[in-house]
Amino acid sequence: MAALLAGCESAARSTGFATEVPQRPDFIEQSRPATLEYVPVGTTAPERAKPKTPDEVKRAEAELEALRKRHAGEAAATSKPPTN
16 A cells, blocks of 8 residues: 555656655754644643722723823823924
8 A cells, every 4th residue: 555655656746746845944943842842631721810800990991091191191292283
């Protein structure tokens, strides 16, 4: 069976249906590890973060709104009126 497949491969190469795999550049060979370490099957996912409480969400929204207003004020202070 292997000999039959080898014959098919050479026929495919000679007709142009199969291509040679080019050699990878040196920088790729040097950056890849010799063996790849995969995450084993059956590992547990990391613990998810706790959802924020409504008070924490409101506090974060207030901080972001204050930051937005500060940036809008800085942008208005530094912008020059258009000249005609």
